[in-house]
Amino acid sequence: MENFSVRCTLTLADWTAISLEGGARIAKSAKSANLFTRFAPTVLWLLFAAAFVVMARTQPPLIRPLGIAVSVVGFFGVWWAHYLVQRRVYAPRERGPFLGDQQLDFEAAGFRCRRTNSDAFNQWALVTDITNTDDHVFLWIDKHAGYILPARDLPAPMTARSAAEHLRNFMAAAAAAPAVDFNSAPAAAPAEIQPASQHAALPDAPPSVAQELLSLLRLHFRGSVDGTKLFGRDVTLILLGAFSLVLWIGLDRLTYEGDVDFFVYGAAENSAMPLAVLALAWLLSRISRPRVDLRRSLLLILGFVPVYILLFWVAGSLSKWVVIGLAIVVTAWAERFLGAGLRSMTGRRQWVAVTTTLAGVLGLVYLSGQVYFPPGFWIERDADTEQAAETLRQNEQIVFEQSARINADIASLAPRVAGEPNVFFLGFAGYGGQKVFAEEIGLAASRIGSRYNAAQRSLLLVNDDRDSQKHPLATVPSLRHALNALSRRMNVDEDVLFLAVSSHGSEEGTVSVSSELGYWRDLEADDLADMLRESGIRWRVIVVSACYSGTFVEPLEDDNTIIVTAAAADRSSFGCTDENDLTYFGEAFYRDALPQAETLRGAFEAARAAILERETAEGETPSNPQGYFGKAIEEKLAQIEAGHPE
16 A cells, blocks of 8 residues: 655635535434434424414414515525524634645555644544545544545545545554554654645635626626636625615516505515525535535526526517527526536536526426516505595496396397297306407307397396496306396296306316406306306306316206307417407307308307317417207207298
8 A cells, every 4th residue: 555645725615525524424323313313304394384384274374375485584594694604603714723735644554634833643543434525535533523635636546536445445454453652753843835736616815895796797798707706705695685686676666657656565575586596596506516605606696686687677578489589598698607607616517507507497487477476566556545435436336236237238128029939148258358358249249149139139248448337247246137137038948048258267167257347256167057047047058268168068068058168178268368359269159150150069160170270370289169069959049040041
C-alpha cells in the first residue's frame, strides 16, 4: 500500500457536504434504533394532515383552504428563518479549524493533518468509519465529526471511491499490527502549506449584493458568469423577492382600465406563489450533482421570476398560437439561464436538474388552471353605495315579478286545437353572459314552431345581459313554475312538450344558470326529471345543448321521451363564444338539419355527422352528441308531422 498526500483548500461547500453527510448518519442510526423512532415522523405528519382534513370538513369548517395555505407558508417561513439563523451561528470562521488550506499525509501507521495553525498526527484506531460520495471522502472519528477529503484534489487517477478503499486497507492493516506509542516521538516542525487550486464552490468571502445582481444580469444576456459571484446573500434574496412582488402588483394594476381598489386579502390568497418558488428552488438544489446549496438555487429561481412575471402579463393580451410560441421561447430562455448558472457553480452540465425543474413549473401552471387560481391583487371599485342599493332593489323586484310574467305569457298563447295532439315549445337559455345561448333558443323556437305548428304556443325563459326584460328569467324555480303552468294549459295525456335548453355545462353534469342580475342554482338532470313528473306532462322531446349534457339522458329516458344532447357525459361541446350566434350543435341541428330532415331522428343523425366532421377538421376531441328515442313518442311525432306536411 503506497503512501500518498493530498493538499486542498476547504470551502463552505465542503462544510455543507460534511454537515449533510453527518446528519444523514445520525438519521440512519436513529431509524435503526427502534420502530418508534423510525416511523414517528411519518405518523406525526399523517396525524397533522388528518387534523387539517377533519377541521376543514366540520360544519361550519374550523379551517378553510385559505387558512391552510397561510399556515403552510407560515410554517416554511419560520423554518427558513430558523435555517438562516442556524447557518449564521454554526458557520465556521475563516482560517479556523475547518476553512482554509490543509495537507493530509496518509501512511500505514496513521495520517497527519497539517494546517496553518495546527499540526496533528492520528493513528488509524481513532477512525471509526470511512465513507465516500462522488465528490468527497469522509474519515469519521465520531457519529458526525471527522475529516473531509475533496475528490477534486486527489492525485490522478485516484477517485473518491478508490481513495476510500485505499484508506480502509490502511485501517485493516493497522488493526492487525500491534499498537505503537507515538507519544515519545519528537514532534516535527509545522510545514508551510501552499494554497491549493480554487474551485467554483461557495466562495470564502461572499460577493456584494451589487456583484450578485450584476452577475444575474450577465447570466441573462451573456449566458456565462463567475460562479463564485452567485452566493445567495440574504439581502439579495430579499431584494429580488420584493422586486418581483412590486412588479407583479404593478403589472396586474395595468390590466384594469377603470378605478380599482387594492385587494388586501389577495396577499393571503396568493401566498401559494412564494411557496411554489421555494419548492422549485428545493427541487433544483436536490437534483443537481454535486448538490447546490439551497440559497444558491433560490437565487437562480428568483433571478428568473421577474422575466416570467413580465412575459406572463404580456401573454394575457395575445392570441393562443402567439402564447404557445412565447411559452417555447421562455422555456428555452429559462433552460439556458438555469443551465449556465448551475454549470458556473458545479462545473458540470445539469440537464436533468434543469429539465426536471422546468417540468415542475409546467405542472404548477397546469395545476393553477385546474383549480382556478387567479393571481391578482386588485378588484374593480364598487359603484356608488346608494346607486348599488337602488340597483339591488330593482333586481329584487324583477326576480319577484317572474311568476306573474310567466303566467301572463302563457295566458297569451294560442288556444290548443281540439281533437288532435298539439306541440308546446319551452325554451331555456341559462347563461346570460354570452348572446349565443339566447340566439340559439330563439332559433329553436322558430324551427320547432314552423315544423310542428307551435309558433303561437311557445314560451321562452331567457337570461340575456343585453336585455334582461325581454323574456322571463331562466332560473330553476321559474322553469318549475313554467312547466306546472303549461301543464294546465295543455292536454297532458295527448299534447307534446318540446323543451330546448342551451347554456354552459359542467363536468358534474349541471347546466349553468346566471345573468347580470345574479347567480342562481344550476340545473341538474334529477331536478328536471322531478319537475316533469310533478307537471304530469306525458309526452316530451328534450334537447340539451351544453358541455357534458349526456348526463341528462339516463334520468329522463322512457318510452314517451326523446332526449337529444350536444355532447356525451364526459365530453365538451364547442362554439359557445361571443363571436358566434350559435353553438356548433345549434348550427348543425336547429339551423341546418331540422328544416330538411323527414324525422327528428334523421335531423339528429345528420347533425351528429356534420359536427363530427367539423370537430375532426379543427383538431378538437369529438363531442359525441347523444340521442335517446322512445318508440311511442316517435310514432306520435310521425302522426303530428303527417298532419303538418309543411
